[in-house]
Amino acid sequence: MVRRVLLAALVAVCLVIPAVGQTVGDYLDLYIVRVKPEKTSDFEALARKIADANRKNNGDTWLAMESAYGENNIYVFVSTRGSYGDIDKAGDTFMGALNKAYGKDGAQKMLNDWNNNIVEGRSEFRKRRWDLSRKAPTGPADYAKLIGNSRVLRTTAVHVRPGKITEFEALLKEVKEASEKAENTQPVLVSQVMEGGKGTVFYISGLRSGLDGFDKNPTARDILGEEGYKKYLQEVADTVEGTDSMIYRYSAELSAPPEAVIAVAPNFWNPKPAAKK
Numbered sequence: 001m002v003r004r005v006l007l008a009a010l011v012a013v014c015l016v017i018p019a020v021g022q023t024v025g026d027y028l029d030l031y032i033v034r035v036k037p038e039k040t041s042d043f044e045a046l047a048r049k050i051a052d053a054n055r056k057n058n059g060d061t062w063l064a065m066e067s068a069y070g071e072n073n074i075y076v077f078v079s080t081r082g083s084y085g086d087i088d089k090a091g092d093t094f095m096g097a098l099n100k101a102y103g104k105d106g107a108q109k110m111l112n113d114w115n116n117n118i119v120e121g122r123s124e125f126r127k128r129r130w131d132l133s134r135k136a137p138t139g140p141a142d143y144a145k146l147i148g149n150s151r152v153l154r155t156t157a158v159h160v161r162p163g164k165i166t167e168f169e170a171l172l173k174e175v176k177e178a179s180e181k182a183e184n185t186q187p188v189l190v191s192q193v194m195e196g197g198k199g200t201v202f203y204i205s206g207l208r209s210g211l212d213g214f215d216k217n218p219t220a221r222d223i224l225g226e227e228g229y230k231k232y233l234q235e236v237a238d239t240v241e242g243t244d245s246m247i248y249r250y251s252a253e254l255s256a257p258p259e260a261v262i263a264v265a266p267n268f269w270n271p272k273p274a275a276k277k
Contacts, residue, residue, distance in 0.1 A: 027086075028124075032074065032075070033074070033121040034073055035075060035119070036073075039117040042113075050110065051253070054097045059256060060256065062078055064077050064078075065153060066248060069246065069247040071246070126192060126194060132172040134180055134187065135185060136187055147207070148261045149265060151268075152210060154214060162199070162200075167239045168240065171239065174228075175220070188205065189205045189207070253271050
């Protein structure tokens with residue numbers, strides 16, 4: 001969504017896979033909010049109106065998620081960007097769509113109401129680390145298929161110790177190599193916070209069509225073997241300060257998805273308007 005206004009949108013630094021990065025965007029622009037518990041209904045109604053305005057008026061695109069496990073009442077709006085320069089362009093596009101739908105005064109009131117519904121909000125700008133991701137999509141069609149068929153996302157924020165980034169990247173590359181040789185492993189996407197974070201933070205994320213997709217996944221021990229797993233645990237202890245894990249559910253009603261994502265599962269990403277009472 002829009003970074004400077006209300007919005008923005010959700011994974012960095014080194015080599016990327018040009019065939020994917022140049023076509024689906026190397027950056028993720030996230031806007032993360034914690035909603036007042038008593039304002040959840042008002043917030044979602046407003047978010048639906050904002051998404052609808054951007055869908056109908058060639059506005060910005062984003063995917064919305066709501067926390068399922070982890071901190072409650074957290075909503076995340078994730079947009080793909082090709083560069084830092086795209087941030088301002090997306091902001092203009094977003095406000096243009098909102099102004100067209102509701103007029104400048106109406107749009108400003110919506111932004112004010114948005115702020116009244118939340119406890120806090122923050123933006124993050126992350127760079128995709130295709131070089132560290134495992135079994136990542138190989139092109140825009142594969143990427144759209146992965147995103148379009150996903151309904152939940154599990155992500156772990158890894159806080160790397162100062163001065164240990166090189167060692168941590170080497171560890172992820174070892175796991176990537178072993179994972180890609182195994183037949184029963186699924187895609188894992190890695191990103192690194194560039195702006196809006198504290199210290200060095202990587203996000204390691206898995207997308208699934210449902211929570212049951214996280215059942216019976218091979219563990220790090222299964223992938224690396226006993227000796228490799230012992231080495232892995234030691235390297236994690238040496239390089240990682242701590243981790244935070246969350247599971248989110250995608251919300252189609254609060255999203256303004258790219259057309260390529262909608263085309264994969266139009267019945268989900270184009271929800272029918274709620275019946276008027």
